[in-house]
Amino acid sequence: MPCFYFDLVVDEEFSDQGSMILEDVATASDKADQLASELYIVKPGLRSRGCAIRVTDSEGNEVYHTPIDPLPTIGMR
Secondary structure (H helix, E strand, C coil), X not given: CCEXXXXXXXXXXXXXXXXXXCCCHHHXXXXXHHHHHHHXXXXXXXXXXXXXXXXXXXXXXXXXXXXXXXXXXXXXX
């Protein structure tokens, strides 16, 4: 199973948030979305600043990127 690395992206700086050995990119993206949701709640200072979670593989290639701020839901009332 591959290892994925998670970074907090603030402006142009990357802050290591740890790594996990996971099944695949889909599982890593789910973990990144969960981390982004948790940071949105516990770190309100990151809101509305364009912060994100970046996921890279063991070779340093970005495989997923998700914003801290929730994406707007289209078509929902």
